[in-house]
Amino acid sequence: MASWSAALVGVVVLTSVLAGCTGQTRPGVEDTYGGMPSYLATIPSTTDEVLDGSAAHPALTSEGDAVRVHLQDGATVTATVTGPVVPGEGLPHQGETTTCTWTVSLRGTSGSVPVSVSDMTTIDQLGNVYRLSPVPGKGTPPRTLRAGQRVTFELRTVMKVGEGVLRWAPGGGKTLAEWDFEVEND
Template sequence: MTPSEDTARSRGRLARRVGLRAVAGTVAILVPLALAGCSQAAPKVEDTYGGLPSYLPTAKAGTDGELVGSVTHPALTSEGDTVKVALPGGGTVRMTVTGPVVPGEGLPEQADITTCTWMLKLDDATRAVPIRLSDLTTLDQLGNVYRLNAVPGEKAPPTELQPGSSTTFELRTNMKVGEGLLRWAPGGSRIVASWDFEVEND
């Protein structure tokens, strides 16, 4: 290839590059303008969803309020929630259940049964409320019932809660990993409230 041919080829490549840059520059200018034109032409959308259909039931005030549990209408809620319990024989008391707390989370090998600890709080009693551990049980997803015990070394629950006072205590049992319910049947009668939970140790 002669020097003149090499020069001509280099000029041709340079001209093509300049041409491509010019086209790219034109496109870079025209595309934003075209998009701006499109965005300006778009109709304005109202930032509302409109009203609810008339056939839907109207939500009552206090839907997320405290549940009331009784022998005839037991409350079912989640751990961490409070239930106002209508006691058999009259009177009410509020009960809150949190937990369970389990040991050994994150270990490479997990047992099917683990130690579970709950915290219970009772307050706002309108009359003296007997507290018996035999009235509190847990139930796993297979229907197995577990008895609860006081936690060794921790404050034991009182035998009775007086009106206007409150108490907080921990209870413990060993139970199967999975879903469950903690249930209260004051006086050993029928269950008035249940708190659902999940035993997880992974």
């Protein structure tokens, strides 16, 4: 009988402890860790808006996001870069480098926009710069995109697995737009 009494007391104690845990509210982040440091930038409420990129203020965004690129002569074009797409995901051997393919879309042109594959490069987390080439059989972009025209093309290079940025410097000048990406082959 004593063992039944001890077991019953144990169940009552455990039940009250668990009930006490679930009845409490969790403290907020502000109450636990303090507020966000003032030196961090405030995240805007409209994070998926089109960014503006210019020589004075190049745009840095994630792959898949659009950038309204402002050229020196006043022309603008909206550029979007997606990728990289890599072959061999899930293969038993994953190399340190892989073939990467990006899709570049240019639209909403307001004037004459120079388009050259040589004006687009990627750079990896170690600072290595990679030259891009058009994907064979997929065509090449026109040399100049006129107002109202649009074009989509694919570019490719072999680069190191890890973090990277695709940069566009129309006309070979300053970089006006950059897209951050991750090269993964696992």
